[in-house]
Amino acid sequence: MDITENSLCATFQQSFLCCRRVGSLPWQELENLLTQQPCLVLNILEKTVNHPLTRKYPPSLQYRRLFLLELIKKHEKSGAEPLDDLYSALAEVLNSEENTVCYKSYFLPSGDAVTLCENIAIISEGTTGLVTWEAALYLAEWAIGNIDVFRNRTILELGSGIGLTGLAICKSCFPKKYIFSDCHQMVLQHLRDNICLNGFVLGKELESQEDTENTQHSDIAQLSVMELDWDSITEQQLSRLEADVIIASDVVYDPDIVTSFTKVLCKLLLCRKVNRHPELLIASTIRNSETYKLFQTKLDDAGLKWQILDDPKRSIFSYQSDCLIQILNVTLKV
Structure with missing residues (x-):
């Protein structure tokens, strides 16, 4: 990936792990790049929903669901072939039970992260x-x-x-x-x-x-x-x-x-x-x-x-x- 794609993936990762409002993420920038780089969706999926921190300390179920729905929407809009990994990730979320707590992770300049268990309310x-x-x-x-x-x-x-x-x-x-x-x-x-x-x-x-x-x-x-x-x-x-x-x-x-x-x-x-x-x-x-x-x-x-x-x-x-x-x-x- 070039620097633009790297930067975009990093922004999605940082924003997803700390649960920034889904609508505030750079979806338009992603949409602009998907026509040339359809595999970018899979890269973002790996850095967000499938990231090891997400697996160990997951953001809220609702947040992951909204994020995946928007990611799928952008991928489908690009006209690319369907990706099983996207729908499998969504199915996993839809079949999970919500909790009263969630996790948010914040990356530091050192590469370390602060991970917090927070109440959803x-x-x-x-x-x-x-x-x-x-x-x-x-x-x-x-x-x-x-x-x-x-x-x-x-x-x-x-x-x-x-x-x-x-x-x-x-x-x-x-x-x-x-x-x-x-x-x-x-x-x-x-x-x-x-x-x-x-x-x-x-x-x-x-x-x-x-x-x-x-x-x-x-x-x-x-x-x-x-x-x-x-x-x-x-x-x-x-x-x-x-x-x-x-x-x-x-x-x-x-x-x-x-x-x-x-x-x-x-x-x-x-x-x-x-x-x-x-x-x-x-x-x-x-x-x-x-x-x-x-x-x-x-x-x-x-x-x-x-x-x-x-x-x-x-x-x-x-x-x-x-x-x-x-x-x-x-x-x-x-």
Whole structure:
């Protein structure tokens, strides 16, 4: 295949494995090439539906069905001979039973992948934390482009959800220690499962806010999971974590939690480590401008300074084109 076909297959593979909306895939580009390269459909089939990651960690049944139906439609439109492999793949999907969970895989520049078990429903178990949101991908991409911010440092993530950002950082940015945190028990369990799914072994878990004992030094990042309630945790407890960098993504979506979140940020920024305050990065998808403005106002009122960071190049992960995301670098006002 020439470079155009290689690039197209790579786009289909990346988009399929992370379940980007079927209609957003480059079907027109595929249609344009099929008249000269009818075998391209089989190449895409092997890199998507028949990929080893799909076999081991399958995307949702509905997603695979919609994808195959569109792929078959494009192949038939090209006038090429029917392909048994396409119809066999569709038959396999149609004869399978749907599950409440699915898998999404995200390739990293190293060629490694982060694979996550996610809920199919956006809201389940009373939380939205069992799926991956756009700002998590955005922050992970920014981190990979700014490795030195995380290299050999202790990272605390607030509202880790099911773990995309943290796992991408742990696989790409060489942190010394990474502390995932959340407050929902079901989210925490899914988070632990996804950490193990990606080949990491959890060290001493921070089962309570008092338990922050360091594990033995290792060249591999020390990973732990912590139940962290923004309203009840104290500055002293946060200080024991000795975090160099604090991050969060897609946690500023509800006006009711903005005050609690701002208060915990204040506590964290007051935690000095060797006469230096920790770095604080907050990535947000701006769905409601009033809620986002309220967050910025709360930061101002709390005596915190914020600065919008430059966008990452968006060259690693797929995004919704109409998705407005920003990363704020938050510091104490001098």
